[in-house]
Amino acid sequence: MDKPGKRPSGAVPVRPAQRPPQQTKRQSAVRQQPATHAERSRGAARHKVEFSDKRRSWLRHHLGTAREALQRLQQSPISTLMTVAVLAIALALPGFLLTGLKNLQQLGSNWGGEPRVSLYLQSSLDDQQADRFSRSLLLRDDLLAVELVSREQALLEFSQSSGLGDLLGYLGENPLPATILVLPRETSAAGLSAIQQRLQALPEVEEAVLDLAWVQRLASIVELLKRSAWVLGGLLALTVLLVVGNTIRMTIGTRRDEIEVAKLVGATDAWVRRPFLYTGFWLGLIGGVTAWLLIQLSLMLIDTPARQLVALYQGEFELLGLGWVGSFILLLSSLMLGWLGAWLAVAKHLREIEPE
Template sequence: MKHYFYLHSLSARTALLKILRQPIGNLLNLLMLAISLALPVSLYLGVNSLQHWAGKLNTTPQITLFMELSSEEADLAAVQSSLKNHPRIASFRFVHKDTALQELEKRSGLNAISDGLGSNPLPHAFIVTPRQLEPAALDLLQKELSGLPMVELAQFDAAWARKLHAMLTLASQITWLLSAVFALAMVLINHNTIRMQILARQEEIAVSKLIGATDSFIRRPFLYHAAWQGLLSALLCWGLTSWLVQQANPALAEFASLYGVDASLRSLLPSEIASIIGFAICLSMLGARLAADHHLRKNHPD
């Protein structure tokens, strides 16, 4: 057992030293792998941050319930009780018709508008914030709330809600699509790199086979070389992504301030960094395994 672990540690050290002996060529290869990882990771952080900000935006879809002008305190209390106990409502606030008129006068600059009208023509209103932003859920909630007693109209910005939901869904799908494409690219890059190494060492491999070396023994150094490439490229991806986040945050914060929101792209969490490293190592070793197995089958058919 000690000999088994010694062979693996020797292969790992030897593979790392080979990478360090050719820093320029290997660095270019690692940068190519890091970029292929950084693009979907950066898009993932952007989509994840956008989903987090969606709940903070002042334009979050809200359903406004306009009460009938003849509604009384008992009607308002009944509607308030229904909204308070509704499972699909995150929050709501009541807007008294006198408060609404004051806000209208303040915005329009017509301070004596109520004097000319004789009475307040505005109704009481409830502004409801739903828990779910999906268009279908909003449509269903709107129809349900419009049936509450003395509610004359229930309206919300359905077009905005659909646009937001469609944008987030599209961005999420593009992220997964890019992840799959670049994962395949990473396998192919490592496959080609290891294939070139195998071709350069095919005489050494042939001699090893003649003296009884097993396929796993021949394959082992190439797998460790790929594993080191995956680890180092993932670390470079982490650094590149952190740099991109730093560069994008000032411009993003300035843009978000126009909408009254404090926004910034978040950094990768430790668990996400560990996942990227494991993902990169597995893909790299998969490419190496495919290249090594192809060579062994081609030159030593059973």
């Protein structure tokens, strides 16, 4: 990174011997005399303290530059506000989308993300045979869990959840087959369809249905949306870079004289670059924090309706916020984008400004 401005112990020799023997009329004795003493003692101690001195001077310069960059932003509140608003919206959009998708994914997994296979048994099997068959399934080591739903249970559940109990009463006979729900050990798509085939082949099984279709569909929709959110995020990140870059470019324009004079009196590129990098840093930080607030606010606004919607499907739902990790990533990426945008602008334009 940037090196601090070097303390030119060699370039700025202290030469007490070359001071005039008499004070000139402009120099007051009170002002000049103690200075000479201080310099002499500094000169002696300089070699020892040089390193810590450099570090201190580096730190002080960075802090000073950072503070000054912030003050400059405050001096033009309207344009700063506009820039920050653009940054915040550009950052909040992908952040909000990704948080939303995280919630949708959580919804999917609550709703039986574990892939189950429903075995509809031959209707010729009576309850005892079904029970025996389910016990035999328990012995298989490719299944994690086996749950038998007898014909009566199935009927009961159906009439309760559908409200069509009366209608079933007219049928006289229970039309529902016994069902066994199994949880395969394998969870990959290929493994699942293999086990579904194997179970389908059993003579007791009329049909083996992989209960996964809609969960898979939801998952792939979420995946698609997520990918889109990242693409959008990439485009908006580019927007952030351009907005910060443009802001910095204009700032460089207004401070052209200062840059030229600084270069004339020996400022390094790093020294000239630094205030602009800090401006980018602050824009990124303020933009990131504002984006965070926007996201949290939006989530608060959709929290109640989302709960109501999920309650309609008898689901339990806790709206997930950005979380610590998400907030950290949001802030870090906005900082990096602000800094990088400034860096790109500075790298492009500072070389063009050479004193004449």
